[in-house]
Amino acid sequence: MTTVSPTTSVDASTSPLRPAQVRARWKRQASRAVGYAALLVAAAGILLPFVWMVISSLKENNQVFTVPLQWIPDPVVWQNYIDIWAKSDMVTWIKNTLILSVSVTFLQVLTGSFAAYGFSKMRFPGRDALFLLYVATIAVPWQAYMIPQFVMLSNIGLSNTLWSILALQTFSAFGVFLMKQYYESIPESLSEAARIDGMSEYGIWRRIILPLSTPAIASLTLLTFVNTWNDYLGPLIYLRSPELWTLQLGLQTFVGQYNAEHALIMAGSVISVLPIAVIFLLGQKFFVRGIATTGVKG
Amino acid sequence: MATIAVDDRSSGASGPSPAAPPGPRRRRPGSRLKLRNTLIGWSFILPNFLGFGLLTLIPVVTLFYLSLTEWNVFGGAEFIGLDNYTRMIGDTSYHTALFNTIYYSAVHIPATLVASLGLALLLNRKLRGVAFFRTVAFFPYITSIVAIAVVWNMLFSPEYGPINQFLTFLGVDDPPGWTTSADSSMPAVIIVGVWREMGYYMLLLLAGLQTVPGELYEAARVDGAGAWGRFWNVTLPCLRPTMFFVTVILTINSLKVFDLILVMTDGGPGQSTLVLSQFIYSKGFEENQFGYASAVAVTLFFICIAVTIFQFFWNRRKDA
Amino acid sequence: MKRTIPTAAGAAAAVVLALTACSGGTADEAGGGGGDDTAAPAEDEAVTLSLAGWSLSTTPEFQTLADAFHEENPNVTVELQEYDASEYDTQMTADLAAGSAPDMYVLKNLKNFWTYYDGAQLLDVSDVTAELDPATGGADFYEVDGASWAVPYRQDSWFLYYNQDLFDEAGVDAPDGSWTWDDYVTAAQDVTEGLGDSDALGAYQHSWQSVVQGFALAQSEGAELTSGDFGYLEPFYDRAVELQDSDAQVDFGTVTTNQLTYQAQFGTQQAAMMPMGSWYVATLLAQQESGDADEFNWGMAPIPQVDSSTTGMDATPVTFGDPTGLGINPAIDEAKVDAAKEFLAFAAGEGGADALAAIGITPALLSDGVVDTYFGLDGVPGDELSQFAFATHDTRPENPVDPDTAALQNILGDTHSEIMSESSSVADAIAGAEDRAASEVG
Known part of the structure; x- marks a missing residue:
């Protein structure tokens, strides 16, 4: 598997190749082709449910769930994609979802990475216990305490406002935990050096640690964004007014008591997945080895 | 050998030892500095802690109290001591749910860990189109769960499904009924669970892999370490903080598994895939026994905590 | 902090009634009156409930009831919360x-x-129930301890839908009202065989437990859910298993x-028969x-x-179905209680029943007039057997009211x-x- 590694294939060999070298090169390229083919097949397999979503979104409603599965829609109902904008308030839903996802992600990354610095780089009594408390709450299933939480937030007038979701999602222990673990792998020597230079702890966080944790921030950003974007139970419990609905909640309105518009739901789901896919495609380029580790040569 | 190099590097280069008080402020080295550190530490944590404490901690503490009561959501909760907990001892459905949850986690956790780590290593290379493949790997996590259930159930279909056709082709006489049979529904759900979540954990591991210093690989290579040796002696040790995070989160999420099972099998056939989260939901919202549901949630909490603390100390021992 | 009043927001749910579930033109008329709130402020004691x-956009029944009631009581406006x-x-x-309901x-x-009763989340509405037509289906299901806590406004009951074309094609006699379950199984098998290579099968029973258990509980002699003795389910499950085993x-x-x-x-003719509720x-x-x-x-x-003791058009067939009820939140403003009770009486009474029947919904009160309204809808099969099936039945509850039912x-x-x-067996x-x-x- 290591043969795929590009570093080994830097053949700047100027001398004419000997037959053995040619054979080795062929072998390498063949194995690389096989590797790519395997990857592509795996990718197609992984995408199968998504493909089914797209196909279903182009079907008539009663053709979505059939035995055996029907892979080619007949007729192809492009109309679903027009209907979903016409029949529902997609613009509002997308707007609300976007507002929530962006602001939750921003605040979560900000407060999470800030708190993580306290947990990871500062030493004070009670730190570890407090941290364990954070992690512990992740272990409690939300279904179990959502009613007490809802009553509480209702009493301070937050239910049925977008603020409720913001409050709910922003301060998750997940972000603190993720950032803290990442900070632990940033060598202490860097902050130490800055301290000697007279930099304050806030400065160290802002100027040194934060820029060095780009990959962690990228993954926290992506995951928080996706989780907020796809959250269903939170908005379900807290948001009632149609003008506050998020995409996931809105799509549920195609499920009536006795009937469901499955084709429209699938069309809506496809529309809902696309922005995430694009953001991911753009965001994943931040997963590159940062100077955090290459620049620690002392 | 390479692991030692990491430690050398991080502490050796820093000049004065970390214990020495920094710079000019050297008045009363002991308590004043401690207080200062505590205050600064808290100032970092506070913005998040305010929201966290108010919105999560208080309801969670309430939950612990509610587990000692009989409560139907609307009225006041009646304190009944440990009755809910003693009830669990004789509740066979609870036992089933507990067993299934542990079964699910015991297989799902290692399988997901291996799959996501493999993916992360594979997609951490400079491949052509790596952005595409990373996005694809993440897709199961963002695909509609209904679509996942339908397509996987189709793949698992006992008679027509490609999986069983393949098994028959391999010479398996009596391929499993997967989600339609009580004997094989749990493995089926676990397979889909791994498939769905491997991209999620891959993303976290991918971030962690960026912290592995490149020169360590070179040093290892110079030392004559093979691919496996480099993985074992360089990658894994450097990845440990991330691995700790991933295993803890993975453990908790597996023990709390809910929506996937709800859509795939709804706990069936019979009670063969009933898990604790679902049990909690149905006791609470369907049967309106929130006190009992809270108590079950508390037991789930303690299981998670026990495993997490074990992981915590394991991690610390490895660190030392 | 300001406490938001949810009703104001609920009112913003402008309901599009054009999507009524029924195809008849009458429904559009019923929903047409959108400018209803203009009259409200002029009245001396305007009440808003x-x-x-x-799913307001696809479930017109609530708006229909609200509009019909407002027409009779112009001073009361009913606003919907989605x-x-x-x-x-x-x-x-x-x-x-x-407290925001x-x-x-x-x-x-x-x-x-x-759950709602036990949690004291329902107001005693015995006085409303006492005034209801005794023929209102399911009114007594909401009685606990001698008081009534809700009124039924619709009651769907289950009957057998059948596809005449498929029966003709298979050369099998369509249901005539005389069937026992054994006849049904035989017919399903005959139709399947008669249709040969076609994809269509004799019957479709949906995956819900009620499709088997609802009938078993309603029709079996002495069956009681809360007895904890479920032997009555056995013959019904034997038939259900036989049906799927014989394809x-x-x-x-x-x-x-x-x-x-x-x-x-x-709907796409995959099955010749289907037991299903009247909402379908x-x-x-x-x-x-x-x-x-x-x-x-x-x-x-x-x-x-x-067995044959309850079959035929001169007997009353036994079926099951749960009513859908309306209850009053005890947290309601004292001054509004009378108006709310009036609304309940209207919804469960003739006025509400007629308005619901006009949009294809089965009201709890099936008077002759209501049945006529229903069968006057475009597309509803008007034959005698269909009318009989719709209007004549002894409907038992699927979920008898009891603390242990859930x-x-x-x-x-x-x-x-x-x-x-x-x-398992x-x-x-x-x-x-x-x-x-x-x-x-x-």
Whole structure:
């Protein structure tokens, strides 16, 4: 598997190749082709449910769930994609979802990475216990305490406002935990050096640690964004007014008591997945080895 | 050998030892500095802690109290001591749910860990189109769960499904009924669970892999370490903080598994895939026994905590 | 901090009534009156009530009732507050607990009635119930301890839908109201055989536990859910298993794993017969109109019976069905209670029944006039058997009101999937359910 590694294939060999070298090169390229083919097949397999979503979104409603599965829609109902904008308030839903996802992600990354610095780089009594408390709450299933939480937030007038979701999602222990673990792998020597230079702890966080944790921030950003974007139970419990609905909640309105518009739901789901896919495609380029580790040569 | 190099590097280069008080402020080295550190530490944590404490901690503490009561959501909760907990001892459905949850986690956790780590290593290379493949790997996590259930159930279909056709082709006489049979529904759900979540954990591991210093690989290579040796002696040790995070989160999420099972099998056939989260939901919202549901949630909490603390100390021992 | 008043927001849910479930032109008229709030301020004692409903854009019944009531009582405006159709009870539980629920709310199913009653979230409406027409179906289901806590405004009951075209094609006699369950199984097998290579099968029974258990509980002599003795289920499950084993019906595993919908199965002629609730009439008509369902000749027949003592057009067939009720939130403003009770009386009475029948919904009160309105709708099969099936039945509750009902139904739900997936034998699964009922409930 290591043969795929590009570093080994830097053949700047100027001398004419000997037959053995040619054979080795062929072998390498063949194995690389096989590797790519395997990857592509795996990718197609992984995408199968998504493909089914797209196909279903182009079907008539009663053709979505059939035995055996029907892979080619007949007729192809492009109309679903027009209907979903016409029949529902997609613009509002997308707007609300976007507002929530962006602001939750921003605040979560900000407060999470800030708190993580306290947990990871500062030493004070009670730190570890407090941290364990954070992690512990992740272990409690939300279904179990959502009613007490809802009553509480209702009493301070937050239910049925977008603020409720913001409050709910922003301060998750997940972000603190993720950032803290990442900070632990940033060598202490860097902050130490800055301290000697007279930099304050806030400065160290802002100027040194934060820029060095780009990959962690990228993954926290992506995951928080996706989780907020796809959250269903939170908005379900807290948001009632149609003008506050998020995409996931809105799509549920195609499920009536006795009937469901499955084709429209699938069309809506496809529309809902696309922005995430694009953001991911753009965001994943931040997963590159940062100077955090290459620049620690002392 | 390479692991030692990491430690050398991080502490050796820093000049004065970390214990020495920094710079000019050297008045009363002991308590004043401690207080200062505590205050600064808290100032970092506070913005998040305010929201966290108010919105999560208080309801969670309430939950612990509610587990000692009989409560139907609307009225006041009646304190009944440990009755809910003693009830669990004789509740066979609870036992089933507990067993299934542990079964699910015991297989799902290692399988997901291996799959996501493999993916992360594979997609951490400079491949052509790596952005595409990373996005694809993440897709199961963002695909509609209904679509996942339908397509996987189709793949698992006992008679027509490609999986069983393949098994028959391999010479398996009596391929499993997967989600339609009580004997094989749990493995089926676990397979889909791994498939769905491997991209999620891959993303976290991918971030962690960026912290592995490149020169360590070179040093290892110079030392004559093979691919496996480099993985074992360089990658894994450097990845440990991330691995700790991933295993803890993975453990908790597996023990709390809910929506996937709800859509795939709804706990069936019979009670063969009933898990604790679902049990909690149905006791609470369907049967309106929130006190009992809270108590079950508390037991789930303690299981998670026990495993997490074990992981915590394991991690610390490895660190030392 | 400012406490938001949810009703104001609920009112913003401008309901588009053009999407009524029925194809008849009458419905559009009923929903046409949108400018209803203009009159309200002029009245001396204008009252605004809030009412919970779900999926308002596709479920016109709430707006229909609100409009019809407002027409009779111009000083009272009923505003709707929207909820999710599938998670209605979860949302309502949260809202009631937090004190943000509307003045009146719908009891979507009888199974959850106990939760609301037991939690003291329903106002005593015995005086409203006392005034109701004694023929109102299901009114007594809401009585506990000699008082009544809600009124039924619609009551769907189950009957047998059949596809006349498929029966003709198979050369089998269509249901005539004289069938027992054994006749039904035989007919399903005959039709399947008669249709030969066609994809269509004799019957489709959806994956819900009620499709088997609802009838078993309603029709079996001495059957009682709360007794914890479930032996009465056995013959019904034997037949259900036989039906799928003889391939006269899609097997349970296929139904659940492919998430088959009953609307598609019957509507696109995959099955010649289907036991289903009366709500499906409106759905089928709407789907035929939209093209989701095929056009074919269909009818309704009384549901098959256990034995011939209740079959035939001169007897009253026994079936099941839970009413949908309306209750009043005890947190309602004292001054509004009378208006709310008036609304309940209207919804459960002749006025509400007629308005509902006009949009294809089965009201709890089935007077002759209401039945005429219903069968006057475009597309509803008007033959005698269909009329008989619709109007004549002894409907027993699927979820008899009791503290243990929800827990017992959950146990029996597991039993259902256990039997239908053929993971255990019928007898073993039922014995297991009885054990669980004894140890976990009560």
